[in-house]
Each structure stands twice: as structure tokens, then as C-alpha cells.
Amino acid sequence: MNCIMCGTKLEKMKSEPYHYTDCGLSKVYLNGITIHQCPNQECGEEELVIPNIEKLHEVIATGVATQKNKLLPEEIRFLRKHLGFSGADFARKMGVSPETVTRWEKGKVNMKEAVERLLRVLILSNAGPFRDYDNLESFATIERKTPVRREFKISRQNWLPIAA
Ligand SMILES: [Zn+2]
Secondary structure, three states: OEOOOOOOEOEEEOOOOEEOHHHOOOOEEEEOOOEEEOOOOOOOOEEEOOOOHHHHHHHHHHHHHOOOEOOOHHHHHHHHHHOOOOHHHHHHHHOOOHHHHHHHHHOOOOOOHHHHHHHHHHHHHHOOOOOOOOOHHHOOOEOOOOOOOEEEEEEOOEEEEEOO
């Protein structure tokens, strides 16, 4: 397999886990996938195939939605996009102005607890058989300035979280 950018023969990349920044979260890491990298120093193109990406995003979203830490701006943005909402759609659904959504996602204004819990419930009720809302009152109770590291592995086409 050759590089689509420069034509150099690609090499298998050994380093795992793969830092999956394309999802919009800064600390998501994947195990069990094959990544090819262009050995040409001036190119550095990476080619990877992420199987069952819908399931992966569902697992990531579930992890974010069930954390006790308050959502960080990048996490709010990730969950909003996961639900398929534009900024304007999301503002309408949550009953706030589009400017408020922008401020949440830039970290200028904190989401109110009730709004944050509603967002999480939207994610969790969307993510399958989640009927356990017992932990709802523990969501968004902890202040944290940096994202939690999230690591995942693929096993028989199924994405699973790796406990930190
Ligand atoms: Zn290349």
C-alpha cells in the first residue's frame, strides 16, 4: 500500500494506543487497530481504518455522559455533534440562545447542572438499554480542568472501554 499523498510505500505503525484526536476530544486513545504511516519525513501521512466507528462513538459518548466531572467545552461540543445537532439546533432543543451554546463550547460560561443532566440523558437514552438513572444526581458534581484520559480497544468488531 502506497501513500496517497506522495506515493511512498507505507509502513505499519507500531505505536499503540492510537491518539484519536479526529473525534474532537483531546484524550481518546484506541487499541487494536492497524495504522499505516508514510516514512517520508516531509509527508508523515497516516492512514488508518477504524472499524465500527458508530459503535466507537457511542461508547465514547456514554463514557462522557456518565462521568461525574462537569462537562468540559470539548465534551459539550462532542456530545452535541454526536446527537447530530448544529449549534442552532442545539440552542433550540435546550431552550437557550445560539450565543449561549457558543459560550459553553468556548468555556466562557458553565452549563447549568439541570441543562447538563438533560444533555446527558439525551445521550444515554439514545445509546441503547440504559434504564439506570440512579447516578443522575452524581453527574456534573466535580470540577475538573483537564479531560479524563479515555482508552478503548476493539474486540471482535466491538469497541470496549479500557478502565483507567
Ligand atoms: Zn507520504
